[in-house]
Amino acid sequence: MTVPTEPVDLLTGWPNPALLPAPDLLRSATTVLTTPAIANPGLLYGPDEGYEPLRVHVAKWLGAFYRPHHSITPRRICITGGASQSLAGILQVFTDPVYTRNIFQVDPTYHLAGRMFDDAGFASKVRRVPEDDQGIDLDYLENALRAAEEKAVAENNTEPKIKPPRPWRKIYKYLIYAVPTFSNPATKIMSLDHRERLVRLARQYDALLVTDDVYDMLQWSASSGGKLMEPDRACVARLVDVDGYLDGGPVDEWGHAISNGSFSKLLGPGVRTGWVEGSEKVAFGASQVGSSRSGGAPSHFCSTIIDQLLPTGILDNHIRNVLQPAYAERYHLLLSAVQEHLVPLGVTVAQASTTVAGGYFIWITLPSPLLAAAVVVRAQKEENLRLAPGTQFQVQGDPEVANDRFASHIRLCFAWAEPRHLTEGVRRLARVLKRSLE
Incomplete structure (x- = not known):
């Protein structure tokens, strides 16, 4: 052989x-570096929430693709260093390794997310939720949430033990992680019916839904040679959008869903730039993670370059x-x-x-x-x-x-x-x- x-x-x-699109990025970088009004502030620390023009343009761009019931405002957007850095920051701000009972992951899962849960102190608290034909076994999840809550009550786990109160954060009892559209690795699309029921469960048990919505725009007809009727529109509403409209909207000012986005699959992982979208409170909270408070938004200079590509339609x-x-x-x-x-x-x-x-x-x-x-x-x-x-x-x-x-x-x-x-x-x-x- x-x-x-x-x-x-x-x-x-x-x-x-x-x-x-290296040529497009080159032209964009040239524009930025030859325009002092952009380059000078772009080479400094920048605001915690991220480069304001990019927040504005990302909000408009996402609104055109997802067409949610609610308006996506720049205050719902926080610029990040990409989906992985976002997830790590979300864990730092919105979870407590004692009070947060469990991290639930749809199984099979993006395999490198586990290290971030481990780093945040949840190695012994990670639990699986099997997939079903519609993307997540909600009966299994509901039973697991009920059992976990009974255990927390028995242990008198009623308030955060490690992290003191801060005005920019809410500590959730659970975090549920999924890639609901074209999931990695199983390529499942979570149905809208399941997404709505999942949001109701998150509200009932005070869970934060964190979804990597990184593949949504990479869509095409499932039949060879066929065409999608609307290739420029999402095939199903994101969980953050479902939380925005379901049963009259979020139950509080924080909400129960975060959309974790990234330019890695669209412009290249090396740009190290992404965003999180949630309620205004959650978006601001995400910007207050200690590393951003110290150094400003991640990928601030790259943000100025990427920003050139959105309003132009490039x-x-x-x-x-x-x-x-x-x-x-x-x-x-x-x-x-x-x-x-x-x-x-x-x-x-x-x-x-x-x-x-x-x-x-x-x-x-x-x-x-x-x-x-x-x-x-x-x-x-x-x-x-x-x-x-x-x-x-x-x-x-x-x-x-x-x-x-x-x-x-x-x-x-x-x-x-x-x-x-x-x-x-x-x-x-x-x-x-x-x-x-x-």
Whole structure:
């Protein structure tokens, strides 16, 4: 057996550099650096809440895409250093490692979120919530919330123990983390019905819903060659928008949902710039994390560069004319190859919707008795093919569940590899599966 010399990577969940708008960023940076009125304040610390023009333009841009019932004002936006930094800051401001009973994660999950929960003191308090066909098993979650609340009452855990009161923060009893649209890794889209019920549960148990809404604009028709009727509009309302309208709106001035956004999938992870959107109280609270109070908003200078791309329509054109068609082509190439080469071997494919697809990934299940961990090792050794085993995306630390829930699953990423590598990678995987089944 000859091992291919050219590597194929279907593991890395990064955007391909060829799809990133470097020329647009260069022109924008030149404008900023040659305009003292922008460059001089842009090179200083900046306000805690972030570069004001970007907050204004992000609010308008999000409003045009999500079209929520309520108006998105700049005061609902806090500029951040990207979705990961945002999540860490949210944990610092809005949770207490004693009073906050549990962190719930939809399972399977974005695998690197767990380190942030660990760093915030929740290693022993992380719990899973299984997915169902509509994105989250709400009966399971409700039972878990009820049990956790009974335990807290029995332990007299009635107020924050570590963090004293501050006017810019509210300590929530629970935090629920999810990627509700084109989830990483399973590509599920949480239904609107489930989102509404989830918001009601969050209000009932005083939970903060934190959602990574980072893939929402990367959407296309689920059928090859088809077109979405409204590619410039979100396929379902965000949880923060549901909290804005459901049953008359938020139950208090804080609300129970935060949308965690990022330019990483649109302009490049290296820009290290994102935003959180929530109630005005929550957005301001997010800006008051100690590192921002000390140094100002993260990515302040990058914010001035990115800001040039929004009111001009450059970012929208890049999403519509470059990212959506390029990722749609890659998605359908990979899916077609899976259906041709893997499905006949007993592999099954998770598809979130018959009308809309999106994100970065395809989630497959291997036939019994194959285990993904062994297949991944053989693929690397025998075919020079990198893959991500499903166990990598299990919620870690939940003592009530086994750690082999996704032992037969593999996540395939179509964003990083060149299009010519997608079909080749699947052919290599098929060869591994055939040898493993012999």
